[in-house]
Amino acid sequence: MNNLPEGSEPSKLGRRLCIKCVTSITEDNIxxxxxxxxxxxxxxxxxxxxxxxxxxxxxxxxxxxxNMNIHSASPLNSQNMEEVCVTSIDGRNGMVESTIFFTLDSLHIPSGYIPGLYDIVDVVAVDTMQPHCSWRAVSMTPLEMVN
Known part of the structure; x- marks a missing residue:
């Protein structure tokens, strides 16, 4: 990220929009x-x-x-999905409806809840470029859990 030249106003520089993919993350930067x-x-x-x-x-x-000055960034798209099923779990990662990736490393879930296989959940998902799926769940709320 670069600072604007002193005395410059963003409107004079001509803001533009583009779609970018997150390539890496550090503790402080995307x-x-x-x-x-x-x-x-x-x-x-x-x-x-x-x-x-x-x-x-x-x-x-x-x-x-x-040098590019970033003024704002947001998920490209998000989607609410109701009453969907957790279809696979592999360690800290899993899938919902076999098409929505999730990882416990970035998933917002209610305190004390750990997703289980066949749980029925509501999710909020964003566009992603994960192998074999185009959505990543960012939050998950259980409706019921099947044993």
Missing amino acids: YISKDTFFPLCMFSGGFRPFNGDLLLVEYSMNPGTS
């Missing part, structure tokens, strides 16, 4: 390429990007340079 990143604190609320997530990024370019 990378959308090897050299382009922005602070994690740019995201408010419960959303925390994960590798492979697709983001809608508002940016401008520093005049005369190839």
Whole structure:
């Protein structure tokens, strides 16, 4: 992330939108390429990007340079899915309806709840580029659990 030149206003620089994929994450920053990143604190609320997530990024370019200034970033799309089934679990990762990836490393769940195989849940999912799926669950709420 680069600072705007002193005295510049973002409106004069011409903001643009692009779709970018999260390539890596550190404790403080989200990378959308090897050299382009922005602070994690740019995201408010419960959303925390994960590798492979697709983001809608508002940016401008520093005049005369190839430096990109990130003004905002958000999930490209999100979708609420009600009464869907956890269809597989492998360690800290799993799938819902065999098409929605989740990982306990970034999933918002009620305190004390751990997803179980065949649990019926409501999820909020975002666009991602994970192997074999195009959605990643960012939150999950159980409706009932099947033993």
